[in-house]
Amino acid sequence: MLPRFIFCLGITFSVCALSAAEWPDVADLPERTEFPPALEMFDGTSVTTIKEWEENRKPELKELFQQYMYGYMPAAPAEINFEVQPEFSLLEGKARGFEVIINYAVDKGGETLPPLNLLVILPTNSDKPVPLFLGMNFCGNHTLLPNKEISLTNNWVYDSCGGVDHQAVEGSRGSQFNDWGIDTIINRGYGFAAFHSADLAPDVDDFSNGVHPYFFKEGQTSPDPHDWGTLAAWAWGAHRAVDYLVTHPQVRKEQIAIIGHSRLGKTALLAAAFDDRIALSIPHQAGCGGTAPNRESVGESVAIINRAFPHWFNNTFPLFSDDVNRLPFDQHELITLMAPRPVLVSNAVEDKWADPDGQFRMLQLAAPVYDLYQVEGLLDQQQPELGRLSNGRLGYYIRSGNHSMTRGDWLVFLDYADKYFGKQPAMNMD
Known part of the structure; x- marks a missing residue:
């Protein structure tokens, strides 16, 4: 194996490489039935200070998650430009929207990657500048609102989104309106931005479309064992959206939150864990591969997710399907990469597949890192009752119902953001 590197992404797209030791092959990793302590290095050394955490353990965890699970994300592109499209009125004049076509190239003067179409609503x-939610969607930006000014995606969509043969149709405009509640978001004084995950990569396993082939070596047609999977590509796309958002004068760049549901909930946590510009993350019903423990078999397991969705991860993660105790981390340690920033883990009681109880245990195990920062971490030592938001920096919420995102969820998300961003002046849209 060759040594690998991880990269620090900066607003100016500078690259700071952190060299990493060679990691053992999966079969050579020690078995560990208990959850690994977040404040313990791979070699067993204890981490006792913020300096040791930020300079040693945090980079090590990023390396481990990329090596054995998500794959290595590329650095920021060498070239990036933003084509801002004309504005249009939304929500009876209470908001203004515009699209930003984000074009980028891996190398200066190199081939341009497929563009990312970012919808921005303010x-x-x-x-004054406003805090903003960045959301990733399954079905295309055109499904969030019915307005024809929003481009109909040309990229792959799930047929369950109202598409035909994985292509979007006009009849699907606004079909996800109640999932996102953008009118409520604007009314609460927040901005909103969104992109379609398939702008980066379709949710299929052949890696022939999207951004992945642009990073293959000459002659390569499929990912190597530690190359990035689809979740990492979607997270990398979120970083490119943030590249634009931090430049906009009406966006409060230090108050950008990211949200995703289900597989995009996994992505929301991964994106924020690897980009400190994201101030708050809400991985909603993220489940296995996101906020649920790998070392438990409640609901979806590592073996099941790797059989069903192997492309979400790198080609090394399936080696743990029947040997999860060799994983040198668990998902509480992905949560710790947020520290001391707030993260809200939200669930529904009928969504047993996502293991809501296990997700709360992950927050409990992440708490020592927040304690290290001497900030308010987990407020409830026991899982809170249905419908009550536990709003510490390690936040938790569970409601009645099933695997879905609703207007009621957004009221909770906004209340949580208000605590950390400050309550915003209402827009009086009623």
């Missing part, structure tokens, strides 16, 4: 009557 309150009309705010004269």
Whole structure:
């Protein structure tokens, strides 16, 4: 094996490489039935200070997650430009929207990757920068609102989104409106931005489309064992969206939150864990591969997810399907990469597949890192009752119902963001 490197992404796209030791093959990793302590290095050394965490353990965890699970994300592109499209009125004039076509190339003067189409929606009557939610969607930006000014995606969509043969149709405009509640978001004084995950990669396992082939070596047609999977590609796309958002004068760049549901909930946590510019993350019903433990078999297991969705991860992660105790981490340690930033893990009681109880245990195990920062981490030592938001920096919420995202969820998400971003002036849209 060759040594691998991880990269620090900066607003100016500078690259700071952290060399990493060679890691053992999966079969040579020690078995560990208990959850690994977050404040313990791979070699067993204890981490006792913020300096040791930030300079040693945090980079090590990023390396481990990329090596054995998600694959290595590329650095920021060498070239990136933003084509801002004309504005249009939304929500009866209470908001203004515009699209930003983000074009980028791996190398200066090199081939341009498929563009990312970012939809940005901002309150009309705010004269100050506003905090903003960045959301990743399954079905295309056109499904969030019915307005024809929003481009109909040309990329792959799930047929369950109202598509035909995985292509979007006009009849699907606005079909996800109640999932996102953008009118409520604007009314609460927040901005909103969104992109379609398939702008980066379709949710299929052949890696022939999207951004992946642009990073293959000459003659390569499929990912190597530690190359990035689809979740990492979607997270990398979120970083490119943030590249634009931090430049906009009406976006409060230090108050950008990211949210995703289900597989995009996994992505929301991964993206924020690897980009400190994201101030808050809400991985909603993220389950296995996101906020649920790998070392438990409640609901979806590592073996099941690797059989069903092997492309979400690198080609090394399936080697743990029947040997999860060799994983040198568990998902509480992905959560710790957020520290000391807030993260809200939200669930539904009927969504047993996502293991809501196990997700709360992951927060409990992440708490020592927040304690290291001497900030308010997990407020409830026992899982809170249905419908009550536990709003520490390690936040938790569970409601009645099933695997879905609703307007009621958004009221909770906004209440949580208000605590850390400050309550925003209402836009009085009613």
